[in-house]
Structure formats: C-alpha cells, structure tokens
Amino acid sequence: MIDAYIGLGSNLDQPQQQILQAMDELDCIPESWLVRTSSLYASAPMGPQDQPAYVNAVAAITTGLAPLDLLDELQAIEKRHGRVRERRWGPRTLDLDLLLYGDQIIREHRLTVPHPGMTRRAFVLKPLFEIAPRLQVPGLGTVEKLWTDCTDQQARRIQ
Numbered sequence: 001m002i003d004a005y006i007g008l009g010s011n012l013d014q015p016q017q018q019i020l021q022a023m024d025e026l027d028c029i030p031e032s033w034l035v036r037t038s039s040l041y042a043s044a045p046m047g048p049q050d051q052p053a054y055v056n057a058v059a060a061i062t063t064g065l066a067p068l069d070l071l072d073e074l075q076a077i078e079k080r081h082g083r084v085r086e087r088r089w090g091p092r093t094l095d096l097d098l099l100l101y102g103d104q105i106i107r108e109h110r111l112t113v114p115h116p117g118m119t120r121r122a123f124v125l126k127p128l129f130e131i132a133p134r135l136q137v138p139g140l141g142t143v144e145k146l147w148t149d150c151t152d153q154q155a156r157r158i159q
Contacts, residue, residue, distance in 0.1 A: 004098060007097040015052075023057070043122065078094050099114065119150070125150050
C-alpha cells in the first residue's frame with residue numbers, strides 16, 4: 001500500500017460541490033481508501049484571468065494501485081464530472097492531480113511525480129500543509145519548508 005496525495009480543483013458548475021463530491025468518489029477507487037482531506041480554499045486562476053476563481057483542496061489516500069492505474073481512475077472521475085480540456089489552465093468542472101505517490105519520483109510520458117509546479121502553487125501547498133506539514137516531497141524537502149517559501153500567492157480558506 002502506498003500513500004498518495006491528490007490535488008483537487010474546480011471553477012465551474014458549483015465548484016465547492018464538485019470538490020466535495022470528488023472527495024467522496026476518491027474513497028470509491030478500487031484498492032484505495034480516503035485517509036484525510038483538507039479544507040477548501042479559494043484562489044485566483046493560475047492561467048488566463050478571464051475565468052472564475054478556483055476552489056481547491058488536497059486529499060490523502062492509501063492505495064494498492066500502480067501510479068498509472070491510479071491516474072486512470074482520477075481521469076475517469078474527471079470525465080464523470082464533465083471535464084473538457086479546451087485550453088491549458090482554462091476553466092474546468094474538476095481537475096484531479098496526482099501530486100505525490102509515496103516517496104517515488106516518476107517521469108513517464110503521462111505522469112510526472114512529484115507534480116511539476118506544485119512547489120510554486122499556494123493553492124496546492126496550503127491545503128497540503130494543513131493535512132501533512134512534515135511530509136517529505138521527494139528531492140525537494142518538507143511541505144512545511146515549501147509552504148514557507150511560497151509567500152507571494154494567496155489561497156483563502158473557505159471551509
């Protein structure tokens with residue numbers, strides 16, 4: 001069994017409900033159990049600014065699935081939520097990112113772990129810090145240290 005951390009984001013079609021429902025669905029992934037979830041956070045869009053603010057969170061799961069199998073399950077949940085990939089960093093009903101998979105460093109065509117850019121995104125680090133401040137990000141240090149270094153962005157707790 002491996003501990004994995006999932007980043008959740010939404011800014012369309014009742015984003016808070018999208019995130020809460022997706023958290024429930026994470027607990028239904030085969031060979032996987034939801035362990036902990038963060039509060040919900042509001043943040044400005046990272047990409048194009050002509051879209052609504054985002055709601056973000058992080059969930060911890062324990063899984064027996066291989067990384068790419070877990071990625072497939074996450075993408076299936078996104079699809080059930082009506083996820084459409086129209087433009088990079090554009091609006092979305094649901095975005096599920098595999099942030100960490102145990103202490104593994106993965107460089108595959110379809111998957112990079114630790115998730116690229118997570119160390120520069122307050123909307124990932126703040127909720128991750130909430131549930132796992134002492135967690136080691138492979139090759140990068142603790143979540144606490146990474147969060148302390150990410151002070152130029154806002155992520156406001158909403159729930």
